[in-house]
Amino acid sequence: MSALFPAREVRERWDDFLTRELARANERIAAGSVTPTLDLAAFKRELAGFDFRTPRALDELLPWIITQMEHGLVHITHPRYFGLFNPAPTFPAQCADRVVAVFNPQLATSTTSPAAVEIEAHVIRSVAARAGLPPEAGGHFTTAGSEANYTALICALTRSNSGFATEGARAFEGPPVFYVSRESHLAWLKIAHQAGIGRSAVRLVATDGCGRMDANALADTLSVDRARGCVPVMIAATAGTTNAGMIDPLEASAEIARNHGLWYHVDAAWGGALIASDTLRHALAGIEKADSITIDAHKWFATTMGCGMFLTRHPGVLSSAFQVSTGFMPSNVANLDPYVTTVQWSRRFLGLRLFLSLAAAGWTGYGKHVERSIELTELLKEELLARGWSILNDSPVAVLCVLPPPGFDEPRSIVGRILASGRVWVAAAMYEGREVIRACVTHGETTPDDVTELVTALHAARSGRRPAEASRSNAKSPGKTV
């Protein structure tokens, strides 16, 4: 089957082709449109031609797929993608994917992949220590932040009631409930659904008007729930909300969780990378009190997709929650074999992406990466304020929620026009009940010129006028931070 397993010379030829052409594609992407330029109807017709009856040669297939990717995606690797925390991946992380694709290790057990399992455990311990968790802390890589948050809920339920393992929600004397803010990532609803406690178990606690969980509202909601016979199991604070990068009161939430004997989780999927910076990590003070933490390596740590992390000071709970025994697996080591400590069974070697990136850049290198994003966000803020725009959020991470000066169209229309231009990518979002434009500096190679280009594009998109007209009227009265 030379099509599936070609000879070495053929593989080398295609490896070389991919190395060369993917680098060129990357350069073309940076100089081209951030948004798709694909004729989707034509593409679907072409795709329908793949009936998989007549084999096609890689000579045709590989150039074809590169072209389709180049034209058929929002390019999160574009330096003017000011988007949803999705990164342009680090080069070491891309190397990791290449290595892993060749060895294709099965990470279900330590017996089958001892080196890989040890590498992942080592990275997890290092990240947990950097976040301030004690030396006995552990955890694992997950497909993404949602799986890590799901793992947190399963741990909380298991710790709260040992009967949960066999009886599920029926083991509780009342409906189990947990607490997140209404600005939290709403995958929590799906998570509650999957965990079998139902979406109504999610308490969306009020925020303080600035996108952070209101600690008083949290305490009040808890008391009301207890009085009604519900069984609180977890408080999950968000460190870096999805819309606005706000950090819930981590210390106060920890204290409330401790007073009520609840599992305390911090969802730092995006903001967690602040631990890399000695000058910025203070914004996460209190995270070290967490029972568990979610950090996505595929967000601000800029690995390839998807690469989450679940960290916990009680790794033993993972063994209680995910333990299972079968005759066909080569080993069954509690606290070590990933298939008995995680949601997954067969596993990809995801952790190599962060291992190689961290080993190549060190915490110092990652610290600079994070600080650079913040500096560019400050520049963006200054340039927008100078043109009369308003900044609504006061976040320590690299995201701004902005509103145009009077006379501009609604945020969603502005975003629509910007995306149609293909020059930059930003999102419309809701922040504290208001529609805003959300710009996030995620790309490690975005330059100050790219930031200026974003500001010009935003200003030009006021009401469908062309950029040249808008740049003539760029000097506006200063704006404000709200």
Ligand SMILES: Cc1ncc(COP(=O)(O)O)c(C=O)c1O
């Ligand atoms: C705060 C927060 N938590 C969880 C998630 C979900 O993570 P993922 O998309 O990696 O599953 C996100 C995604 O943006 C997020 O911002």
